Amino acid sequence: MRAVDLIQKKKEGKCHTKEEIDFLIDNYMKGNIEDYQMSAWLMAVCFQGLNDQETAYLTQSFINSGDILDFSSISQNIADKHSTGGVGDKVTLVLIPILAQLGVYTAKLSGRGLGFTGGTIDKLESIPNFKVELTNEEFFNQIKDIKVAISSQSPNLTPADGKIYALRDVTATVDNKSLICASVVSKKIASGANSVVLDVKFGSGAFLKTPNEAKELGELMIKTGKLLNKKIDVVISSMEQPLGLCVGNSLEVIEAIEFLKGNYQKDLYDITLELATKTLLNFNIASNHIEAKNMIDSVINDKSALEKLRQIIIHQKGNPDVINDYSLFKIGKNKIEIKANSDGFIKTLDALDVAHSAKLLGAGRDKKTDNINYGAGIKLHKKIGSKVKQNETVMELYFDKIEEIKLNDAIKIAKSSFEISKELVLEPALIFKG
Secondary structure: OOHHHHHHHHHHHOOOOOOHHHHHHHHHHHHOOOOHHHHHHHHHHHOOOOOOHHHHHHHHHHHHHOOOOOOOOOOOOOOEEEEOOOOOOOHHHHHHHHHHHOOOEEEEEOOOOOOOOOHHEEEEEOOOOOOOOOOOOHOOOOOOOOOOEEEEEEOOOOOHHHHHHHHHOOOOOOOHHHHHHHHHHHHHHHOOOOEEEEEEEEOOOOEEEEEHHHHHHHHHHHHHHHOOOOOOEEEEEEEEOOOOOHHHHHHHHHHHHHHOOOOHHHHHHHHHHHHHHHHHHHOOOOOHHHHHHHHHHHHOOOHHHHEEEEOOOOEHOHHHHHHHHHHHHOOEEEEEEEEEEOOOOEEEOOOOHHHHHHHHHOOOOOOOOOOOOOOEEEOOOOOOOOOEEEOOEEEEEEEEEEOHHHHHHHHHHHHOEEEOOOOOOOOOOOEEEO
16 A cells, blocks of 8 residues: 555545555654655645545544543543634533533643734633643542643544644645544543534635535534544534633633623623533433423532532632632733714624734734733624624723734734624624524
């Protein structure tokens, strides 16, 4: 078997066997297949595609390339959640404590954000002294002790995906749905989960731009899970505007804490409810949607989910006083208010523009090695459908010392991120049911 023959085979649109895909991945990891050969194969995949079975073979090959976590001695039911990425997406910070408090063992491995805003790990690092890098043993023991742990991903999990993703990033082969599916699903399965709920986002602030694209990817992920004997559920949600009110690391953690105190935005509650309900039904903890909602509301109202977040912070060496003392967070020392230039209703609030502005303020990075300003970000006062008066604040920009040109660009982009209509604007649907 030779790499060049497999490249030719896929270029001609023919299907690979499991052995052929295993050969490609295994030999690429051993250095027997060069980057340029793997790049050629990836490009052939982008043009010719992989069928469902090939996608499952690739996913399994990624899983087999490294460690596979096993929590079966703790529970036969281990949950995980993943989002394809969005603006202001702090769902993990509220969902995971809720699920753990309701008896769901949850192993959550998260990443750092690239592009515009920080990822879950960056958000958690805004909590003073919070330890995001847990060893496999620490991860296992914490799940055993309090049912939940959130850690940065080990480089020993799906290393083939990591190596190939770096190649995809520089060869314009990122956007193939089978490659995306294999990357996401392999990491979730290797991290020990046997029930995964995926939030696949679409819109201006998401990788996928239309609900149909998101639906196609979601269906492929579900099929791949079935072929690998894993339960995968998918929620399709809009990212046309930021989720919740805050964009930026410290600001988003504070918003998550407020959520668990019962003070939440409807959109953030709705997506959390949808994801949590699917998990509770999968594990037979709730028998129907109404029961699940009542259980979720109960642990928010009695503050027990907030207490679970406090336990997570304590176990991972963070300062639990942040729960009640927000001054312990670093928040940008400077604030600029962006105001409405007329009366009316917010017609559009472009998530990508808000994210771009937040990044210029210091909330995001281009490379994993870039520094991030945990206190930089944007706090929204209005969302799509909100009534607004002239000179009323639409959003606040938080920042520390940055270059004047970046600040001016951030202000300009923030001002252009929303549009005001004289006509009544209805709140857009968040979850796509098509």
